[in-house]
Amino acid sequence: MSTTGSTATELYCPKCPERYGLDRIINLCTCGSPLLVDYNYDKAAGLIGPEVLSRRTGSMWKYVELLPVQHEGNIVTLSEGDTPLLRSKTIGPSLNLLNLYFKDESVNPTGSFKARGMSAAVSRAKELGIEKLIAPTAGNAGSALAAYAARAGLKSHIIMPRETPKPFMVDCVYHGATMELVEGSIKHCGELAAKKVNSEGWFSMATLKEPYRIEGKKTMGYEIAEQLDWKLPDVIIYPTGGGTGLIGMWKAFAEMEKLGWVTGKKPKMVSVQSEGCAPIVRAFEQGKTEADLWENPQTIAAGLRVPGAIGDFLILQAVRESGGLAVTVTEKELVDDTRELAAREGIFSAPEGGAVVATVKKLLASGFIEPNDTVIAFITGSGYKYLDTLEAALRGPGS
Ligand SMILES: Cc1ncc(COP(=O)(O)O)c(C=O)c1O
Numbered sequence: 028m029s030t031t032g033s034t035a036t037e038l039y040c041p042k043c044p045e046r047y048g049l050d051r052i053i054n055l056c057t058c059g060s061p062l063l064v065d066y067n068y069d070k071a072a073g074l075i076g077p078e079v080l081s082r083r084t085g086s087m088w089k090y091v092e093l094l095p096v097q098h099e100g101n102i103v104t105l106s107e108g109d110t111p112l113l114r115s116k117t118i119g120p121s122l123n124l125l126n127l128y129f130k131d132e133s134v135n136p137t138g139s140f141k142a143r144g145m146s147a148a149v150s151r152a153k154e155l156g157i158e159k160l161i162a163p164t165a166g167n168a169g170s171a172l173a174a175y176a177a178r179a180g181l182k183s184h185i186i187m188p189r190e191t192p193k194p195f196m197v198d199c200v201y202h203g204a205t206m207e208l209v210e211g212s213i214k215h216c217g218e219l220a221a222k223k224v225n226s227e228g229w230f231s232m233a234t235l236k237e238p239y240r241i242e243g244k245k246t247m248g249y250e251i252a253e254q255l256d257w258k259l260p261d262v263i264i265y266p267t268g269g270g271t272g273l274i275g276m277w278k279a280f281a282e283m284e285k286l287g288w289v290t291g292k293k294p295k296m297v298s299v300q301s302e303g304c305a306p307i308v309r310a311f312e313q314g315k316t317e318a319d320l321w322e323n324p325q326t327i328a329a330g331l332r333v334p335g336a337i338g339d340f341l342i343l344q345a346v347r348e349s350g351g352l353a354v355t356v357t358e359k360e361l362v363d364d365t366r367e368l369a370a371r372e373g374i375f376s377a378p379e380g381g382a383v384v385a386t387v388k389k390l391l392a393s394g395f396i397e398p399n400d401t402v403i404a405f406i407t408g409s410g411y412k413y414l415d416t417l418e419a420a421l422r423g424p425g426s
């Protein structure tokens with residue numbers, strides 16, 4: 028099997044000095060922290076850079092030297108990534124914000140940015156000979172795991188809250204996953220998944236308990252740099268649940284700095300949550316380095332209904348280091364702006380995207396965003412998976 032040219036070297040712990048070989052089948056560090064992938068950046072810089080990348084086309088696998096998969100035959104892909112960066116035609120100009128862009132992740136396989144993470148993680152699972160993959164999910168990660176496991180010929184088991192929008196359940200079943208519905212939030216799903224890891228030998232693909240999903244997600248950071256001609260934006264607005272996308276992009280910016288691909292100030296990272304479930308915002312405002320569990324999480328943006336994230340300290344660190352913010356929006360704001368995004372820009376987004384647009388307006392009004400800033404609003408998923416939710420929202424709150 029031919030090698031990919033990956034320059035990955037080891038897994039390292041962001042909390043303690045521990046390091047692990049890439050051939051280890053592992054979830055968390057012995058200290059309980061998520062693990063991250065290290066690379067030989069000098070070697071990578073000799074293999075790829077802006078010039079080489081400009082001649083490559085296709086999926087996120089164009090950055091293969093900075094991804095963890097060792098052998099080409101193990102890459103499990105449905106052509107994820109390489110998504111459009113759309114300049115705002117109406118919303119930005121109407122706010123006098125001329126450099127507002129939407130990174131449209133809804134066009135990924137299975138309808139969200141989760142495809143990137145699962146493509147990387149399932150590829151590594153295949154490479155390590157793991158056969159049974161389990162994940163708790165708010166919806167999109169489950170769809171993606173089921174699809175990529177199907178593509179790889181591996182088994183998947185998906186555990187989601189009973190109130191998850193139906194399309195997420197239907198596509199998991201079509202992809203041949205086994206499924207369980209649980210009363211409560213993704214936290215309860217995670218507890219059941221952990222039991223099944225112990226009792227039935229599944230491997231956990233849970234957000235940040237698995238070290239490679241974040242590597243797929245970080246390609247969003249490389250891509251926006253490349254799409255902006257290797258100039259990083261001033262502000263990135265990102266809807267945060269488990270936080271892999273935000274942490275992954277922050278890792279990508281540090282990597283690109285080491286590689287010499289970008290210079291200057293890194294983007295301010297803004298983490299958005301709903302008022303009904305905002306553990307990261309609360310911790311940010313209280314000056315804490317970790318977030319307390321949010322009791323009774325409520326929001327129609329299912330991906331944001333994450334009461335506690337194992338990578339909380341990494342999200343808060345990225346937001347603070349970048350000079351960013353963590354902010355909430357109301358349920359009304361996120362619904363109204365999902366509609367505005369569709370009606371005025373032609374982008375039919377998951378409600379998480381509406382939360383991002385509402386945040387753009389808030390931060391412009393507060394002066395945090397300046398009119399000549401380049402701002403990237405992340406549209407993380409498609410509205411088509413949320414048709415029932417969005418239809419009910421047309422009838423007004425609580426319907
Ligand atoms: C559409 C959408 N946006 C945002 C998120 C939150 O993503 P993350 O876990 O990377 O914070 C999710 C998670 O399920 C999602 O489905």
Ligand SMILES: [Zn+2]
Pocket residue numbers: 040041042043044045056057058059060
């Ligand atoms: Zn550790």
